Amino acid sequence: MATESDSSSEDIDWRAEASSVEMSRRERLEEWYNRMIYEPALVAWSDVRTRLGILILSVYVLMAVMAVFGLWREPSPNQAERFLSPFQNWAYPLGATKSGVDLLALIIDSTPFILLMVLAGGVWATGVAVVVGTVSGYKGGTVDTVITSISDFFMSIPGLPLVIVLAIALSPENPILLGVILTINYWAGLGRSIRSQVLSIREESYVEAARTMGTSTPRIILKDVLPNIMPYVMVNFVLAARYTIFASVGLYFIGVLPYTGQNWGVTLNNAYSQGALFGMDTLYWLLAPILAIVGLAFGLILLSQGMDRIFNPRVRTRLTGESESVEEESSSSTTGMM
Amino acid sequence: MVNYYLRRTARIPLTILAVATLSFGLIRLLPGGPFTQLRVQLLRQGMDAEQVNARIEALQNIRPDAPLWQQYLDYIVGVFQFDLGRSISLNAPVMDVLARALPWTVFLVVTSTVLMFVVGVLIGAVQAYWEGSKFDKLASGGSIFLMSVPYYIFAVLFVFFLGYLWRVFPTGNAVARGVEAGLTVEYVASVLRHAALPILAFAIGGIGSTALNMRGNGIQVLGEEYVEVARLRGLSDGRIATRYVASNAILPMYTGLLLLIGFRLGGTVVLEQIFSYPGLGYYLISAVNANDYPLMMGCFLVITTTLVVAVYVADMTYGLIDPRISAGDSDGY
Numbered sequence: 001m002a003t004e005s006d007s008s009s010e011d012i013d014w015r016a017e018a019s020s021v022e023m024s025r026r027e028r029l030e031e032w033y034n035r036m037i038y039e040p041a042l043v044a045w046s047d048v049r050t051r052l053g054i055l056i057l058s059v060y061v062l063m064a065v066m067a068v069f070g071l072w073r074e075p076s077p078n079q080a081e082r083f084l085s086p087f088q089n090w091a092y093p094l095g096a097t098k099s100g101v102d103l104l105a106l107i108i109d110s111t112p113f114i115l116l117m118v119l120a121g122g123v124w125a126t127g128v129a130v131v132v133g134t135v136s137g138y139k140g141g142t143v144d145t146v147i148t149s150i151s152d153f154f155m156s157i158p159g160l161p162l163v164i165v166l167a168i169a170l171s172p173e174n175p176i177l178l179g180v181i182l183t184i185n186y187w188a189g190l191g192r193s194i195r196s197q198v199l200s201i202r203e204e205s206y207v208e209a210a211r212t213m214g215t216s217t218p219r220i221i222l223k224d225v226l227p228n229i230m231p232y233v234m235v236n237f238v239l240a241a242r243y244t245i246f247a248s249v250g251l252y253f254i255g256v257l258p259y260t261g262q263n264w265g266v267t268l269n270n271a272y273s274q275g276a277l278f279g280m281d282t283l284y285w286l287l288a289p290i291l292a293i294v295g296l297a298f299g300l301i302l303l304s305q306g307m308d309r310i311f312n313p314r315v316r317t318r319l320t321g322e323s324e325s326v327e328e329e330s331s332s333s334t335t336g337m338m
Numbered sequence: 339m340v341n342y343y344l345r346r347t348a349r350i351p352l353t354i355l356a357v358a359t360l361s362f363g364l365i366r367l368l369p370g371g372p373f374t375q376l377r378v379q380l381l382r383q384g385m386d387a388e389q390v391n392a393r394i395e396a397l398q399n400i401r402p403d404a405p406l407w408q409q410y411l412d413y414i415v416g417v418f419q420f421d422l423g424r425s426i427s428l429n430a431p432v433m434d435v436l437a438r439a440l441p442w443t444v445f446l447v448v449t450s451t452v453l454m455f456v457v458g459v460l461i462g463a464v465q466a467y468w469e470g471s472k473f474d475k476l477a478s479g480g481s482i483f484l485m486s487v488p489y490y491i492f493a494v495l496f497v498f499f500l501g502y503l504w505r506v507f508p509t510g511n512a513v514a515r516g517v518e519a520g521l522t523v524e525y526v527a528s529v530l531r532h533a534a535l536p537i538l539a540f541a542i543g544g545i546g547s548t549a550l551n552m553r554g555n556g557i558q559v560l561g562e563e564y565v566e567v568a569r570l571r572g573l574s575d576g577r578i579a580t581r582y583v584a585s586n587a588i589l590p591m592y593t594g595l596l597l598l599i600g601f602r603l604g605g606t607v608v609l610e611q612i613f614s615y616p617g618l619g620y621y622l623i624s625a626v627n628a629n630d631y632p633l634m635m636g637c638f639l640v641i642t643t644t645l646v647v648a649v650y651v652a653d654m655t656y657g658l659i660d661p662r663i664s665a666g667d668s669d670g671y
Contacts, residue, residue: 156646160604161638189597246488250608297486
């Protein structure tokens with residue numbers, strides 16, 4: 001933009017100044033990248049759990065990609081032998097259902113839907129919780145009272161029954177909408193615990209200093225409060241995602257969510273109701289969707305555990321036996337992290 | 339302090355009012371209105387319109403031809419008089435059905451939650467004390483695995499192996515048929531046998547995260563100076579473990595327990611369905627499947643009220659456990 005302007009002498013001055021600002025911004029960006037992404041990523045990769053978690057999650061992403069680009073056959077009846085046991089025919093590695101549908105195709109076909117739903121649920125739950133928690137915790141006073149009362153109300157509604165009633169009213173078929181509905185009141189509890197952390201951060205000296213200097217509230221929240229609760233938020237994002245999987249599969253399993261194509265919960269339900277329950281030789285039909293669910297949740301939790309390790313220096317230093325000074329320095333910054 | 343308890347108590351009816359309003363709104367929101375289907379059915383049977391309206395009024399405590407605010411008032415008044423209308427599918431007052439179902443659900447949730455909490459805390463405490471030991475590593479791995487298995491998977495596997503395959507436990511109902519209710523050995527044994535699998539499945543599902551939480555808190559508390567001071571003062575190990583470490587490590591988890599009650603109360607919907615256990619969740623689903631709106635909203639309302647009361651009790655007892663809680667007031671900026 002600046003390079004296209006005319007060349008008066010004043011303009012050169014102005015341009016020089018602009019470019020120096022840009023340099024420093026780039027430097028700041030680089031520093032931010034180093035501190036927030038590169039270094040944590042290094043620490044994360046050194047942790048076995050995070051590495052395993054990332055690997056497991058990439059398998060699911062791969063499955064989603066396969067489903068989106070149609071790299072595996074679509075599930076349809078009679079494409080394989082009925083009740084084909086797993087690992088018998090390598091064209092159908094997981095075997096087939098009662099009506100001869102390739103089980104692996106069923107699992108893969110459901111993946112994009114589930115991943116979208118999980119992402120939507122996690123983003124919604126943590127996003128609303130962060131906004132509500134920081135504003136209510138930092139502002140205090142009437143704002144806090146109002147927000148706390150509202151979230152108390154939402155906390156006092158049990159999630160799944162509400163979702164069931166909402167599902168009947170709205171019959172959500174879009175994965176993103178479904179993810180939001182499943183976590184419709186999840187933010188309330190999370191917002192409360194974020195609020196209590198913000199309460200203690202608010203008392204920290206540097207926040208007090210910023211306030212005395214007359215820094216605006218949004219700026220303090222963005223610059224001083226948010227970075228401190230980010231680790232907690234990331235871990236809870238994963239937990240919210242896990243809740244979305246559990247809730248959706250559970251509700252599909254008991255048949256209250258509208259069936260939209262295939263889904264691990266639907267597969268589980270079909271297996272359960274169509275006789276996989278009565279013998280050892282049909283157990284694989286029940287186990288395939290179970291493994292898909294547990295695998296995804298396992299990957300997410302491994303990742304969150306590893307992230308907790310990155311972000312929670314108190315636990316880390318105790319484990320790696322670093323020097324006491326490091327421990328002391330870091331413990332002050334994570335007050336109230338638990 | 340007294341003021342806080344008063345305010346907290348006053349909030350219960352307010353919350354229930356709000357939930358009742360929500361449930362009224364949801365009834366209105368439901369596709370085609372709740373009674374459209376029934377009305378069509380009755381009219382087709384040759385009943386005249388006035389009779390149909392009277393019938394519907396008897397089913398749900400709202401008059402279908404009254405203006406909306408009148409319907410709302412009728413509904414709210416009914417709720418506070420414990421009148422939730424009549425169940426269409428079971429042909430009985432909703433309140434009677436729910437009064438019979440509620441104890442079973444509370445029994446499941448309370449027993450399994452206590453079991454989960456006690457076992458989880460014990461495991462986590464041992465892990466924290468011998469941090470880095472073989473047991474710690476094994477238990478951590480186990481906990482992470484447990485956290486990634488939803489409780490209903492345990493339920494399904496239990497039903498499969500212990501119920502159908504080996505026939506060790508029954509797969510439905512809360513008591514065996516023909517056993518008289520009462521404090522007899524036979525009755526209690528039957529109740530326990532029927533509740534064993536659901537309780538176990540529900541408890542196992544939560545042990546992993548409880549243990550991990552306790553481990554984290556325990557490690558943190560063990561590193562605090564006051565524990566060191568207590569050791570230097572020569573206090574007995576038992577006293578340090580209970581008075582200093584355990585109480586300070588459990589406290590943060592108690593607040594989480596409040597949230598957990600909500601999730602677990604909702605979770606019985608799936609659990610009771612799998613075990614055909616006649617609690618609130620079971621009736622909620624059967625009402626959903628039968629398009630029985632009065633029963634459905636009644637279940638929703640009662641589950642919510644139970645949760646409100648449970649959280650209230652937990653909130654009240656929190657002050658007893660943690661003396662630092664100062665009536666929840668904080669100076670605002």
